[in-house]
Amino acid sequence: MAYGDAPIVIKKVNKVSGGGHHGGGWKVAYADFVTAMMAFFLLMWLINTTSPEQKRGIADYFAPASVSQTTSGSGGVLSGTALSDPGAKSTNAQPDKQSPPSDQAKGDKGAQANPAAAADEAMKQAQAKQESQDFQSAAESLRQAMQDMPELAELSKQVMVDQTPEGLRIQLVDQEGRSMFDESSIQPNDRARLLLRAVAKVVNQLHNRISISGHTSVTVGEHSGDDWGLSAARANASRVILQQAGVDPDRIAQVAGKANADPLYPDDPTLPGNRRIAIVLLREKPVLPADGPN
Numbered sequence: 001m002a003y004g005d006a007p008i009v010i011k012k013v014n015k016v017s018g019g020g021h022h023g024g025g026w027k028v029a030y031a032d033f034v035t036a037m038m039a040f041f042l043l044m045w046l047i048n049t050t051s052p053e054q055k056r057g058i059a060d061y062f063a064p065a066s067v068s069q070t071t072s073g074s075g076g077v078l079s080g081t082a083l084s085d086p087g088a089k090s091t092n093a094q095p096d097k098q099s100p101p102s103d104q105a106k107g108d109k110g111a112q113a114n115p116a117a118a119a120d121e122a123m124k125q126a127q128a129k130q131e132s133q134d135f136q137s138a139a140e141s142l143r144q145a146m147q148d149m150p151e152l153a154e155l156s157k158q159v160m161v162d163q164t165p166e167g168l169r170i171q172l173v174d175q176e177g178r179s180m181f182d183e184s185s186i187q188p189n190d191r192a193r194l195l196l197r198a199v200a201k202v203v204n205q206l207h208n209r210i211s212i213s214g215h216t217s218v219t220v221g222e223h224s225g226d227d228w229g230l231s232a233a234r235a236n237a238s239r240v241i242l243q244q245a246g247v248d249p250d251r252i253a254q255v256a257g258k259a260n261a262d263p264l265y266p267d268d269p270t271l272p273g274n275r276r277i278a279i280v281l282l283r284e285k286p287v288l289p290a291d292g293p294n
Contacts (some may be wrong), residue, residue, distance in 0.1 A: 159172060192238075210253060215275060216274070
């Protein structure tokens with residue numbers, strides 16, 4: 001057979017790429033699935049571990065605050081108005097109509113217009129804060145003094161210290177079997193004198209003026225005594241003890257007897273605790289300017 005007459009044979013080969021008859025696309029899908037599940041469980045863990053405040057913060061961060069609330073241009077920053085002067089192209093322009101100032105703006109303008117008033121208010125607040133701290137320190141000093149002295153430690157339950165709108169109040173109260181005054185007597189007994197001297201040391205730490213008031217309890221049955229005179233006399237006798245312990249007489253602002261009109265225990269005005277001496281370090285009034293009020 002001649003060379004040119006040889007038959008032509010064509011061989012077709014089918015090539016399979018990737019991993020045999022299965023292919024490799026499943027690996028990509030599986031990887032995407034695993035990634036999505038990991039992200040899902042991570043999200044669930046974050047939701048479980050964050051507080052409500054943190055969730056609100058995240059929500060506020062992603063909230064579209066700058067998106068207009070309406071489909072028109074009136075919900076944007078310029079509220080549908082133009083930057084240029086009123087003219088043919090600007091719509092809804094109202095140059096003469098202004099929104100009323102807010103309360104904060106009014107307060108800022110008031111402070112700028114009257115800086116002296118703002119300074120006075122700041123001074124009052126600073127003075128009140130410092131006074132409260134001084135009262136707290138004085139109360140702690142009295143408690144510490146009673147703990148350090150054995151003769152006062154057993155009397156600590158008969159001393160009550162608190163802050164009232166008037167000032168720092170120190171009350172020496174009677175207990176069952178432990179009175180500050182003998183029956184119908186206006187002079188403090190040894191127990192009361194000891195407590196009054198301890199109070200005087202604390203009072204001398206501050207410069208506030210002092211109010212002293214005496215109180216009695218309601219007596220069951222017939223009672224011919226003068227509770228008003230008795231409570232006033234006991235308050236005055238306590239004043240004398242305080243002055244003898246070093247309290248300046250000029251600091252005494254008031255000495256009063258209130259009888260049983262102001263019980264410490266209103267539910268039972270006959271309790272011994274209603275018989276007491278109340279010593280109040282009065283809150284200082286703000287210092288007026290040199291020219292006085294207008």
